[in-house]
Amino acid sequence: AQSVAQPEDQVNVAEGNPLTVKCTYSVSGNPYLFWYVQYPNRGLQFLLKYITGDNLVKGSYGFEAEFNKSQTSFHLKKPSALVSDSALYFCAVSGPRGSNYQLIWGAGTKLIIKP
Amino acid sequence: DSGVTQTPKHLITATGQRVTLRCSPRSGDLSVYWYQQSLDQGLQFLIQYYNGEERAKGNILERFSAQQFPDLHSELNLSSLELGDSALYFCASSPRAVGVNEQFFGPGTRLTVL
Numbered sequence: 001a002q003s004v005a006q007p008e009d010q011v012n013v014a015e016g017n018p019l020t021v022k023c024t025y026s027v028s029g030n031p032y033l034f035w036y037v038q039y040p041n042r043g044l045q046f047l048l049k050y051i052t053g054d055n056l057v058k059g060s061y062g063f064e065a066e067f068n069k070s071q072t073s074f075h076l077k078k079p080s081a082l083v084s085d086s087a088l089y090f091c092a093v094s095g096p097r098g099s100n101y102q103l104i105w106g107a108g109t110k111l112i113i114k115p
Numbered sequence: 116d117s118g119v120t121q122t123p124k125h126l127i128t129a130t131g132q133r134v135t136l137r138c139s140p141r142s143g144d145l146s147v148y149w150y151q152q153s154l155d156q157g158l159q160f161l162i163q164y165y166n167g168e169e170r171a172k173g174n175i176l177e178r179f180s181a182q183q184f185p186d187l188h189s190e191l192n193l194s195s196l197e198l199g200d201s202a203l204y205f206c207a208s209s210p211r212a213v214g215v216n217e218q219f220f221g222p223g224t225r226l227t228v229l
Contacts, residue, residue, distance in 0.1 A: 032215040034217060036220075042222060044158075044207075045220070046217040046218070046219065094215055103160070105157065108158070
């Protein structure tokens with residue numbers, strides 16, 4: 001069965017430090033992976049996706065994610081955190097073709113950036 | 116702004132009542148998804164419509180139903196409401212039904228059942 005895990009409920013980072021939000025997945029076949037961000041009282045916003053090609057994917061707001069097939073991971077990263085990056089981050093993996101590529105969502109990780 | 120609109124923003128009602136949530140997708144998007152987000156259960160996929168037809172079902176209760184109209188807007192109907200139905204309900208849209216598409220989310224409707 002397809003699944004995605006975000007092992008940390010919350011990540012705390014000091015402003016200016018690098019940040020990593022972890023995501024691991026389990027899917028049959030080639031994974032299609034996504035990161036979304038949800039700011040307080042807002043809907044989710046698409047950040048980036050991995051379909052194929054370069055393992056390092058660049059997205060919005062200076063975020064990037066690294067696809068690691070051997071570790072079945074797709075961690076979200078940013079070299080220098082901003083207080084405004086504080087939000088809820090969701091990782092999602094696309095299910096197989098038979099599921100119409102439905103997105104399977106992680107539980108979310110709350111990112112807190114402290115000044 | 117994602118281009119997806121949802122009304123109303125807030126809804127307060129009583130147990131046993133019925134409500135309708137409305138969603139207008141981004142211009143040109145044919146696929147609409149409904150999600151429920153609650154504190155204890157995270158983001159739950161409810162149902163997907165593509166060009167007026169139901170395409171996929173997730174964890175949607177029998178008390179809930181949805182439809183997509185010819186103008187592509189969608190409505191989610193929640194009936195016999197229970198306290199546990201209090202949540203944020205999101206609509207999202209994408210251009211197609213299948214394939215690897217990112218979804219564009221509306222601002223959500225916050226439902227409070229008293």
